[in-house]
Amino acid sequence: MSMDVESFRKAGYQAIDSICDFHYNLHNHNVFSAVEPGYLRKALPDHAPEHGEHFQDITEDYQKHIIPGLTIWQHPSFFAYFPTPGTLEATLGDLVASSISNPGFNWDSSPASTELEALVMDWSAKLFGLDKAFYNENNTGGGVIQTTASESALVMVVAARSRYTRTYPGTDLNKLVIYVTTQTHSLGVKAALILGLRVRVIDVHLKDGLSLRGCALQQAYEEDKEAGLHPFILIATVGTTSSGAIDNIPEIFTVARNFPSFWVHIDAAWAGVALSCPEHRDICHLDEINRFADSFCTNFHKWGLVNHDCSALWVRDRKCLIDALDITPEFLKTKEGEQGTVIDYRNWHLGLSRRFRSLKLWFVLRCYGAEGFREHIRKGIRLNDRFATLVGSSKELALVTAPSFSLSVFCVRAPEGVTVSQNELTLDLHTRLSARKDIAITKTYLNDILCIRFAVGAARTEEKHIDAAFELITSEARQLLASISSV
Amino acid sequence: MSMDVESFRKAGYQAIDSICDFHYNLHNHNVFSAVEPGYLRKALPDHAPEHGEHFQDITEDYQKHIIPGLTIWQHPSFFAYFPTPGTLEATLGDLVASSISNPGFNWDSSPASTELEALVMDWSAKLFGLDKAFYNENNTGGGVIQTTASESALVMVVAARSRYTRTYPGTDLNKLVIYVTTQTHSLGVKAALILGLRVRVIDVHLKDGLSLRGCALQQAYEEDKEAGLHPFILIATVGTTSSGAIDNIPEIFTVARNFPSFWVHIDAAWAGVALSCPEHRDICHLDEINRFADSFCTNFHKWGLVNHDCSALWVRDRKCLIDALDITPEFLKTKEGEQGTVIDYRNWHLGLSRRFRSLKLWFVLRCYGAEGFREHIRKGIRLNDRFATLVGSSKELALVTAPSFSLSVFCVRAPEGVTVSQNELTLDLHTRLSARKDIAITKTYLNDILCIRFAVGAARTEEKHIDAAFELITSEARQLLASISSV
Known part of the structure; x- marks a missing residue:
């Protein structure tokens, strides 16, 4: 009992x-x-x-x-998906949060829960160099912890749709369109599925580094408006899942600023935590994000040292979010809520009750400090650069795109004269690697090129694991190529 | 560091x-x-x-x-909302789950995570007497753990809309209608807000115990069809938040079975765990739920001994859910997923990654056993019956509806001859109780009657806390009434 x-x-x-x-x-x-x-x-x-x-x-x-x-996501040889290793510090935060089990939907359902979340989201905004427009302390924008980047994007689509249909009452739901690119995470298409809305998947090209250009956005918008449709949100990406591509945020805003009531959500689920390092802010277009983005999301539970789930979402205008989601029956009314002096986070997410997730983030930010957090990010990039350099000098493998932060994407170099296609060779290599249980990698398509993804991020991964992984992959590739040439 | x-x-x-x-x-x-x-x-x-x-x-x-x-939700004098106290056993489950931090979106992203969830959801279905149609082991229906009953309901509305629009292609989204009642939890209206869909809030009456009747459903449906609308789902409730009312499920199914492609979701977020006790199955209409419901939800994280979050959702036809939510880009394809031999839970919920929540449920079900779980439920009902009996014999207080499981709803008995309304008196009593920090209660409206809700459920609440709470409430009520009569 x-x-x-x-x-x-x-x-x-x-x-x-x-x-x-x-x-x-x-x-x-x-690993597997x-x-x-x-x-x-x-x-x-x-x-x-x-x-x-x-x-x-x-x-x-x-x-x-x-x-x-x-599957051991903490394993030093885990290079699949994006590592979500978590830390011992965050585990303790989860333990404490679970022990009090407070569903902090209202401020008064646990003041500490709401106040700590509002505070550490401001700490995080400052760590990443986000504009003060996004701080909770400024009371117009604000930050909130969601479960996943999928939920963050979904909530933003709902807020954007709400703003659009309030601006244009009577808009036909069947004519609303969400914009994503062929490289956007499946969260974009999934949000459209969930909401029953149209989605336009805009093509991006290898010659542009798989980055969405302003002209492509402009063209899509004009075509859709011409066809009587209502594009109302773009999910732009800083650090795509497949290759770490970064959409051309400056061009996007130059164009999108002229679209009435059009929302731009920045999904930086994986790469956003690199903003903690000033040297990566330009490539992430932080300045333009700060000036124009309606919302920004990054997951602490990917590369950011916090155990799943901890998706950080900031919005420039909290009213858009609350207007879209506020339902307050009598049993949820509180003195503080009615006075408007507190945040009631139930109106900032899809559900009602929510876990006390800020504790683990607080533990991690304090234990590591800003300096330790940045060092973790820099270490991941350093290790991936090491891997990418090895691949770059390999006879059997070739990088498909430039390495992005802690992610490399490569394929098998098809030798001259073989009849097997490069994609078939890469698929064979993937099959060989997947059959092993001592390394974890995943595959993707970049337009028509089948690639293997190699993502660094587990806390215990060191240079020796990178070198061993490269040796192992090379050895499998050599055996594969030998078997082809001997046929 | x-x-x-x-x-x-x-x-x-x-x-x-x-x-x-x-x-x-x-x-x-x-408490507060x-x-x-x-x-x-x-x-x-x-x-x-x-x-x-x-x-x-x-x-x-x-x-x-x-x-x-x-706010101390574990406090023995916590009677607000529905208690979400959690247990020490579940805290250990959360600790272990956090320490491995596996985002089990695919079977192969952590086989143990998917397999344990599928198994303990079957254990739970059996504990509650759900029909085998809902078991994962039967491969047509199945169970999945969601974060909240709000998310469970939202996912079911999405599945229902998907089924409806596949059955009737080209259906105008602007004409779809979700059905709830005035007593349905705000999750119904919130799902409509999120999805941008119409919602019809059907009136229910005190004379019917605030239960939705078949005739009211039939009338709403006929009116809406006549108006060219498409009602496609009803969220029916077993144990409403405000008063623990139970919709008339037999009448609802008698009517709804004739509505083409109409989904009935049973929200038993709070009271569903009482199905563990055979003596409560009839009043919950388990037989009809087993025969006809499309989906059923109860939260282990309310009265079910598991720490937030752990919302149990079962669906009769998993294909409806997967058809509505499946997005499988290349980087998520796996051998087992493509063979269809495993559950990939990412297609059963809104996000992609998910926590290993089944561990805490497994720990609780094993530590308590079915017998211990039932004893916990029976204790809550026993304690509430004690409270309701005290209120029933009180001169100052009166029950507004019959006690429901572990919930009582009462108001102040307005003395004859006073000019202050009963609602004003009850509001005054609520204000007095809220100003104290040593007891937690909440208020609600049942149609036009303002009521105080008293919900038992914290693990440490014993008879003495019930008696003390009644004394305290009575004492405040007496002071209030004395102040009125002395005016």
Whole structure:
């Protein structure tokens, strides 16, 4: 039955110890699990026990059945997707947040929860050099923690649609259009699916570094207006998932500033945390973002040292957000809310209740300090530069685009005279690498070129892991090419 | 800078100890904090530190500045909203989940995460007596953990709209209508706001126990179809937030089964966990839900012993959900996903990445067992019955509706001859109770009657806290009535 406080203390210490063991033994695990679909259903009962069990038994099952089924995102050889390794500091923040389990939807449902979130979002805005228009302390814009960049983008589309339809009452929903590019994360198309709205996927080109140009945006807009449609938002990207491309934000704003009631959301889910380093602000177009962007999102839970979930979203005009989402039935009315002297975060996101996520961010920002945070970012870029340099001098591999921050994208160099296409070779290499469980990479298409993505970011990844990964990939590529030429 | 494993062990033990202290000292805290808006900004720096700080300093600030700003949802005198107390067992589950920080969007992004969620959702379906159509193991329906009942409802509206518009291609979005009642949680109207869709709020009446009747649904539907509109979903409630009312599910299905492609979602966010007790299944209309409901939601993070967030959602036809939300760019394609042999939970919710929430649910279901879970529910009902009986025999207070599970709704009994209305008296009592920080209650309107809600559910609430709460409320009511009669 229910655990008393002393049993919790004992079990808690054990849980902490087992997390320590996990970290000490990371290198003994493969990155990918070898389990087969359905493995867990075979190992565990098909219904909850009738009587309560001892915590020790559950812990043993965790070690025996759950750990072997994990993909180890903290592993130093994890280079797939974007690493989401988290930190021990953030784990402690999550622990404390969970222990108080406060659904901070209103200020008074837990003042500390709302106030800490408002404060650390301002700390973060300052860390990234965002304009004070986005600070909570200025009371017109503000920052809020969402679960994912997908949710952040979705909320911004809702706010943009609300602003547009308030400006143009009676707008036909069937004629509204969301703009993304072929390189925008699937969150753009998913937002359109969820909202049942049209989406226009604008082509971008390798010659432009897969960056959205102003002229392409202008042309799409003119065509759509001509066709009686209502484009109302662009999701622009700083650091695309596939190749780390950065849309041409200056050109975009030059054009978009002339579109009435048109929202520009900047999705910098992965790369946005690089703004902590002044040397990366120009390439991210921070100045233009500060002057013109309606909203900006970056995920601390990707490259930003905080455990999932912690997506940071800033909006220039909080009223647009609140107007779009505010529902206040009697049971949610509070004195402070009605006086307008506090933030009620329920009106800043899709749900009602929300976790106390700012604690883990607070822990991380204080433990690392701005300096430590920047050093983490610079280390990731340094390691990726090392990898990209190795690929650049390789006979078997070739970079497809310039390395972007901590991401490299490469393909197999097709030898002259072979009949197999470069894409087939790269696919074969990907298949070989995926069959191994000791390294994690993913693949993508850049227009018609199949590529392998290599993203650095786990806290324990060091130069030796980069070198070992390059050796391993090269070795597989050589075997692949040897098998081709011997056919 | 970054914490090493041994520093984490030490800090982790301290964090566990501080959680123990918090629980031992619960009764020394007020339920509500006495802090004023803006208190935390005055106490903490306005930017992140440049250099990393010692964890000990952060912990001290937590004790000094965060704890005093908490609303204590675990407090035995917390009767506001619906208690979301969580358990120590679930806290450990959250700790472990955070330490591995796996964003389980695909099966292969962490097989254990997907497989455990699919399994414990089946355990839960069996615990509640849901039909096997809803089990993941049957591969047509299935269960998934969402963040909140709001998100669960929103996802179901999206799935319902998708099914409807696939059945009737070319349907005008401007003509789609979501059905809720005046007693449905604000999640219904919020889903409509988010999706930009019409919502029809159907009146329900005190004479029907604030339950939606079939005839009212039938009339609304006929009127709307006549007007060229397309009602496509009803969010029906088992246990409303305001009074715990239960919609007339049998009548609703008798009617709704004749509406083409019409979805019925059952929102049992709070009361659904009572289905664990066979004696409550009839009143919740489990049989009809099992036969006809398209989807069913209950929150383990309300009355179900699991820390926020853990909203359990089941759907009869998973294809409707996946068809509505599936986006699979190249970088998300996996061998198992393409073979269709696994669940990829990214297509079952709004975002992409997701936390490993099933761990805490697994810990709770195993530690308590079905028997312990039912005992927890029965205890809440027993305590509320005690409170309702006291109110029923009170001279100053009166129940407005029959007690529902662990919720009572009451008002002040206006003495004969006073000119002040009953609503004014109840509002005055609410104001008096809210000014105290040692008890937490909330207010609501049931049609035109202002009521005070009293919801039992915190794990440490015992008979003595119920009796003390009743004494306290009665004492405030007497002072209030004395002040009126002396005017």
